[in-house]
Amino acid sequence: MRHRLRTALLGAVTTALTATFLAGPAPAVAAGHAGPRTGFEESGGARWTTQPEEQELLARADRDSARLQVDRIGTTEQGRPLQLVRIGATRPPTADRTRHGNSVLLICSQHGNEPSGREACLSTVRDLAYATDAATRRFLERTSVLVIPTANPDGRAANTRGNSDGVDINRDHLALKTAEGRTMARVLRDYRPDTVYDLHEYGATPPYYDKDLLALWPRNLNTQDAVHEEATTLSERYVRPTVQHSGFSTGIYGIWTDPETGEPVKQVAGDGQARILRNTAGVKNSVGLLVETRTTPLTQAEKDDPAVNNRRRVHSQLAGLKGAFAFLDERRGRIEAATGAARTAGYADRGPVYLGGADNDPATDEEVLKDPPCGYRLDGAAYAEVRDELALHGVRAEQDGTGALVRLRQPLRALVPLLLDGRSADHLTVAKPSAGC
Incomplete structure (x- = not known):
């Protein structure tokens, strides 16, 4: 029964997530339903979705779908909007509902020069907004979905890792010196998402560090054991296996491995610093996961045509999200128990x-x-x-x-x-x- 439910979920809730972009542009909406397409989709991956196109897509989805609402939750130094999308079964989930039920927060493109996560988030928002199948409704009845489609709009506009002040906002989740960091902290405080899924990209170092998608849970030792267990389960039993099933290679972020033996060679990133979002999430009693897709083209086709490389990057992000959604649906009871117990443990x-x-x-x-x-x-x-x-x-x-x-x-x-x-x-x-x- 569980296998059949999982198959139905992956086939219906994430219809767009299973659609391959490798062969060219394809609609990424639920079967039989119209909806706005991203600039990335319209161009077959030749270019990334612009900010005006993002705003148009979100505004149309907000207007067309009763289950979705787009909120302006902050403003960058250069005046660009920071937005939160709330998606429920029949209406947008309130903060109170999100705090008292299973919930996930997708944070997309904290680094402005890492666009594939943003593209995956935008098409996922659109697909959840327009889907009419029973499996999607059932999923959203039990899981509130929150999305920050572009966490670093100024960096995205400039194609830079940092924000307009040159600050890496993924190192600002404790100090909260940036508008972006403060805005994300407010969302974590007010909505208390059970799971925080953070989408990034990385440059490969062949042959030791070149997987299509890498993942990593909170390593910080202040993460409660049950939350840590759910985070590693999300990575090792759902996201990475689903990505592999979709035809991509995977690994653990920050760990170089010997291509012959698969044994670790050295650790180059991925420590327990609490100021990094995946660790901040764990310290704040949420199941955190960082995912990183490879930007470096490794095939001749990707070297000859950047659109091929771009499509592979976005498709591997979508495959990771497919696994994450299955995790949220199948383990919602365990997730809520782990995060709920972690939040009350402090009182002891x-x-x-x-x-x-x-x-x-x-x-x-x-x-x-x-x-x-x-x-x-x-x-x-x-x-x-x-x-x-x-x-x-x-x-x-x-x-x-x-x-x-x-x-x-x-x-x-x-x-x-x-x-x-x-x-x-x-x-x-x-x-x-x-x-x-």
């Missing part, structure tokens, strides 16, 4: 907090708060400096006449020392540990 205020290390790199003694303080005290000036960032993260602070006390006994327990302890690499300010809360 027990166990160590890790200031370093990763799931494949044990923390040193200096990187472990084995007996953390019950809280951190901020004087008036320090609290004024960081109060907005604490609020954006959803960290509760108790004001008094001399400043504020931030207790660890709260859902984001592990995040508190990362933000306020002077030994943390990414602290916002140095607060005084409190022994008497």
Whole structure:
């Protein structure tokens, strides 16, 4: 029965996700239904969808589909909109429904020169908006879908990795110095998505690091065990196998492997830094996953025709999303149980907090708060400096006449020392540990 349900889901919910772009342009809407096409689709992959085309597609879907709503949730330094798309079964899910049911947040093109994830997100938004089949409706009745189609619009316009100030916003999920980082933090706080799926691209280094799609879960040691387990399951039992079944090669992000033996050679990326979104998601009790598709052309056809390369990049992203949707549908009970338990675990205020290390790199003694303080005290000036960032993260602070006390006994327990302890690499300010809360 489970196999039949999964087959139906993958065939109906993700009709567009199974359509191959390798042979040329093809409609990516649910069978038998009209809908706006992306600029990428119209050109057969010869060019990427422009911002005006993106805005037109989203506006039309918002107008045509009762189940979808597009919200402007922020503005970049150069005045471009940051948008959140909310998709439900019959109407857009509210924040309250999203917080109390299974939900996923797709974050697309944090790096402006990595467009394939954005293309996959735009066509997925369109397909979910216009689909009328029973399997899609059933899926959306049980899973709220949130999408930030372009997380870095200024970088996308300039075709740069960073935003208009040159900042890598995927290193800003703790400090929240950028408009983009602050906007994503607000979405994580207000909607509390169970799963955060982050779409990227990378340049290959043949023959050690050249898979079509790489994936990686939160390595940060503050990720609760059950959340970590679901994140590795998402990668290793759903996304990567589905991508492989679609004819693409896969691997683990950041790990070079020997092409002859498949054994690891060295790690070049993918550590446990809490400021990176996949790790921030884990620290904030969500199932996080980073996916990276290969930009480097490796076949002669891809070298001769960039459109062939572009189509392969987008299609491998769509294959990954197909696996992610199956994960969301089949394991929704386990996902909700894992994230729900992780959010309540902080109230117990027990166990160590890790200031370093990763799931494949044990923390040193200096990187472990084995007996953390019950809280951190901020004087008036320090609290004024960081109060907005604490609020954006959803960290509760108790004001008094001399400043504020931030207790660890709260859902984001592990995040508190990362933000306020002077030994943390990414602290916002140095607060005084409190022994008497």
